[in-house]
């Protein structure tokens with residue numbers, strides 16, 4: 001609120017401002033700016049009206065899930081750039097999560113993921129992987145002699161360099 005001019009609604013309107021500040025509390029006790037257009041207190045907007053609007057929006061969502069999904073689909077179809085940007089931002093904020101799911105997807109294609117494996121255990125291994133390390137299959141998934149499984153106990157954190165040199169070698173002492 002710093003730098004806000006003390007003025008009346010009429011004065012703010014005359015100055016072409018969107019907000020004005022009288023220094024007097026609203027009926028809910030906020031000493032806050034008000035909107036010139038609606039005369040409503042900004043704090044009230046945040047604390048009272050915004051949560052109400054959110055609640056209404058989420059109630060609508062639950063009553064109209066299919067329509068909501070259609071709307072987002074339509075939006076995504078007509079805004080491919082924004083959609084890609086959002087997807088990219090999400091996956092870079094959830095990189096390990098994506099990596100874990102991608103690894104399971106690939107392992108599934110090799111039929112290396114038993115159906116009873118708990119994906120959240122696998123995600124945890126990816127999410128706890130220290131910097132400079134990769135998640136490595138102790139017994140490789142694809143090998144001439146043996147086929148490892150994509151299961152938590154066949155996963156280990158390996159320094160990235162080791163993982164690259166190890167490649168698909170398997171030195172099993174079995």
Ligand SMILES: [Zn+2]
Pocket residue numbers: 026027028029030032041042043044045
């Ligand atoms: Zn208020």
